[in-house]
Amino acid sequence: MSDELMTIRQMCDAFGVTPRTLRFYEARELIFPQRRGQHRLYDRRDRARLTLILRGKRFGFSLEQIRQLLELYEPGSRNETQIAATITIARERLADMERQYAELREAIADLAEQINDAETRLSDATHSKRSG
Amino acid sequence: MSDELMTIRQMCDAFGVTPRTLRFYEARELIFPQRRGQHRLYDRRDRARLTLILRGKRFGFSLEQIRQLLELYEPGSRNETQIAATITIARERLADMERQYAELREAIADLAEQINDAETRLSDATHSKRSG
DNA sequence: CCGAAAGTTGACGTTCACGTAATCGAAACG
DNA sequence: CGTTTCGATTACGTGAACGTCAACTTTCGG
Incomplete structure (x- = not known):
């Protein structure tokens, strides 16, 4: 195979x-x-x-950001300056992701609440229809 | 003001x-x-x-996905069918976000580890330079 | 009242991340 | 041995999300 x-x-x-x-x-x-x-x-x-x-x-x-990150995964023979630069970039991406993670948690809670509200409205509408 | x-x-x-x-x-x-x-x-x-x-x-x-979600935030006078459709779409987005949330957690851990490894390599390189 | 500043409507340009032929060479298949 | 088939290359097209420029109003401070 x-x-x-x-x-x-x-x-x-x-x-x-x-x-x-x-x-x-x-x-x-x-x-x-x-x-x-x-x-x-x-x-x-x-x-x-x-x-x-x-x-x-x-x-x-973006693909360019990803390309830069991929360098981190290559134990390739690159000099210290390049490794340090890659680490710096990676730290920024990591910070991005941590921010996104935190914000995503909020957004999820927010959206779930809105869905709940809408479900309530839908339920109310159905009932009022039944009683109207 | x-x-x-x-x-x-x-x-x-x-x-x-x-x-x-x-x-x-x-x-x-x-x-x-x-x-x-x-x-x-x-x-x-x-x-x-x-x-x-x-x-x-x-x-x-996408802006179109966002537009659909925004309808959820409008208590506007729309019929039950439309509300139900919006809820369905919103549930899908919510599922997307929850998946993304979980995957993001993994990716953060992964990237943090890679950064650590790279820092170790960088540190090793610096030391070997000092002792070479 | 008037001229700069702010805002408006087109309309075309741009970047990203591919899609979509058109054309070609090599390779597998009956 | 011809012909599909798979892959390569080149090049132009596309949709999303704006940027940019031109040509006009509109508005506001002095």
Whole structure:
């Protein structure tokens, strides 16, 4: 079984994206599949990165922000200055996410309350109809 | 003081948006400022809606999704079918937000860990430099 | 009363994140 | 051995959410 390398189609089926999307992410330097001849082949590392990309997107990060964060996940040989810069950026993103987390909690409570109110209104309307 | 009505510029300063943005939201039927002659005037209701709009945006909702949610906040005279439909949509958004909330918690922990690892690598690199 | 400031309506431009052909080469299949 | 099929490349198109510019009113301070 091809546990190691996957074709673009296998990737698309596995992650629910289109070939266009994978090539686009590659053009933006978010993933770096190898080539067999002209064809792309995606390994575990590419899959891990894609998972992170899609997660980042769900939180509203831009592809460029995600690209910067992905550097953090690469134990790659980069110099101290670059690592420090990446950490700085990551801390900012983390702060963003923590703010979003807190605000989301409020928003959820708020929306739940509004739904409750609306359900009450709906219920009242139904009853008044019955008694009218 | 103009506690009740605000001009477009006052709104922009208060909310950190541009006039274009406010007119755009109006065109998309997210806010409905009154007119004094040709000029727009925004009241408390408009401000409340704009607050919700900007919050929704921070969570990655589209303006159309936000518009639908805003209906929930209007005790307006709409029929039961419409209220029920709005509630259904709102429940879906609420579910989205709850999923996002849970996933965000994981992502925060994950990112914090990566930052820690990177800090360790950075620290190690600094020490090895000092002892090399 | 008048000229700058503020606001209005188009209309076209822009960025992001892809979608959608069109065309091509390689590869698998009957 | 021809022909689908899969993938690659190039390039133009698209929708969302505005930015920007032009051409006009409208309004307000001096």
